[in-house]
Amino acid sequence: MATPKSAPAPGPSAPTADPRRWLILAVICTAYLMVGLDLTVMNLALPSAQDDLGFSDADRQWIVTAYALPFGSLLLFCGRLSDVIGRKETFLGGVAGFVIASAVGGAANSFAMLVTARAFQGAFAAMLAPAVLALVATTFIDPQEKSKAFAVFSGVASSGAALGLIIGGALTSALDWRWCMYVNVVIGGAALIGGQMWMRKQPKAGARMDVPGVLLASVGMFCVVYGFSNAAEHSWSTPSAWGYLVVAAVLLIAFAAWQSRAANPLLPPRIVLDRNRGAAYLTVFFVGIGLFGIMLFLIYFLQNNLGYSAIKSGVVLLPMIVFTTVAAGVGAVKLLPKHGPKPLITLGMLLNAVGLAWLTQIDAHSSYAADILGPTLAVGFGMGLVYSAAARTGTAGVAPQEAGIASACINTGQQLGGAVGTALLNTIAATAASGWLDSHVTGKPTAEQLGLAAIDGYTTVFWWCAAFFAFGALAAGVLLRSGPLPAPAEAGAPQPTEQSESAHS
Template structure:
């Protein structure tokens, strides 16, 4: 899950040791809630579609409406956290996220649900953008800090997959509305704990300024890009190209503004770093693959194999267990012994192999031979690749740029997820519709659409492997 390290601000460390660990628990709990919500809707998608009448490609907006503002606003919210105080920003983010969850849980139409998901994304960005900066200030000793960040990273990584299980359990037991309404008591408890436990910290003041136009440009560019992908089959080629050019224009305007404004969200000189630029490129491709697997894998289990929501969530449960165990127990040792570059290549190879196996999943398949092996390969690959990729990205950055580089890295994580989800879900739906038009029965046509998406995702993972091998190779 995306998190941002900012340049350390003057945060008074708690005077009692237990206060630091209580603060860690509060920050992890608040972040876990926002991480879970990025994936908790995955298993509930068929129920949401049936209830609110979403089209196949349009269903991806239930996820992307959350991811786009989350990723587009991370840099801005990190900057605002420095200006108004990180505890205040974290608590405000929890409040916005909780209120938006209630709105989503009571939604009776597509527009209200998508708007609520976008507001959830904004609240999630507010809370997540300041968390690691607060942890760095709370645990300044290097070894202790490394352990704390490892725990926090494992919570984020495993939490994403755990959301799939919880989404299935809540949807089957209470209905899809409760995957959002459950956040009300959790959010209130987390907000009260944050106000009570976290140390107060004053920011530098809003007079220092923040680049609101830049945030609007990059968020609008991301949203338009996803819209171009998702709606490409419903409009003509000319309209699609014009919208794509407009999206590119917004990205170009963002780049120009960052080069000229006095207080940019993103300093363009960061891209001079070969490692940082290469790692962000690899991450976009890798996360596009992983998000596509979570979304389409859940649909395959439900629409092809006939699983219910709870069974689908349980089928994904080995993923967070494997990711958590491997990240906490083996990742640091493996990177220390073999080096981040080799571990990254091995992880990406496992991800590509897992997606290739899913590309063979038949219409009459079953969980143990057809789903569990690739699920474990993907989990092991992600657990190996993610810490190694993070280390390579940050190793090419100067100390004064560490916070901004981390914000960029976490932003591309969300960008990769939203673009991959849009592209792969649209591809699967289009292929299925084409087969249905040629007289193929529903389940075989649906299975073939998902297989095509999995094979394309495997190709994207191979592309990530090729970029990593060519760009991130250590120099003598």
């Protein structure tokens, strides 16, 4: 008779909520804000850094590329590393390394020193990015709390790049380009102290490192990012572009083949073959391409054609950031638990497509209120809906020992999209501008004609970005399952899975 009363009692392996989980979330978001900022914060500071350090126009691209190469190529390795050595350790190591690299970059007295610091920033960002998303996924147990946590994180993740433009412009105008690096010492120092104080060690997940997989994936991703960077800087016909892309294709095909037979694969095929997770990774890939169109070509238009200063061109993006944050909160807390990711991602991608198509109406006489505000608000709301659903869906349903690598797939998709967007959209813009000049100008073009040609290049890019977003909406509508995410992905069940899989290994 007494047995039924004692049966419901939770076993010793039942997970308990960390009482400091909201403080931990604040630390996580602070650290990830630093990573998001550095995707763009140096863009507006490049002319000042170039004047100070005396490097050439051809070398400017390397300030961006040096960050992107290790970031994109090491994400999968670092995602698994967080599963192997522990997420707190990976998080603290990533933050500490990023802070040191930023301090060195701020003190740089030569081009080589700055590029080296940027490369180390990218490497430690790759260490940090998968750990933070995995920490959000594993720190929160209650489904409602997890929804709120992902809402906050999604707002930070989706607005970091735009905030980087604002902060980069403000620091460069008010202080010095070096503060675009030093600001990370302040932000990262706060995250490092908070992480050391409030994060507790998570039990080892029992994951193992797949060394051949690491080599194939890391070198393959390096070749992808480097190949696309060279295509953007030079030409698609140069061996440094297509040659590296061919090598990348061979290595990544070999990586996929190896993962299907490796005893402890770096990226277990079941992670990406799940319809929901695979669609989430594909979605952020298209977002990476389209976001590049907004962050780069819209800034070009504002500064070069409308005459906005660096700080003003960043500030006018603030309404978009607000809409992104609001949509991320509403999507993650109110809509995703009830309706699942399919309607959110599909609608968000369609809103992005509408916003980019709307931007194609710009011309030399455009104004911010009439021609820029509306499209950027549409894109901001769409991005918020997409991020709130994709970040949660990309880590849903995986065992604790695979949360890091699943998180890395989210970041890898966005980085690949950014690399493709850098090369493809630059080429599209240059080709469209040249075509406009060929058909409208005889002889040497005037400054006004060059401006009109540039605008034609921008609008062509916006049409292409709208097409990418529309295709992403179609892919999400086809691949994503209808209805809410499965309940087992939300909480208590993973603990026994972790133990059983550890026993097998």
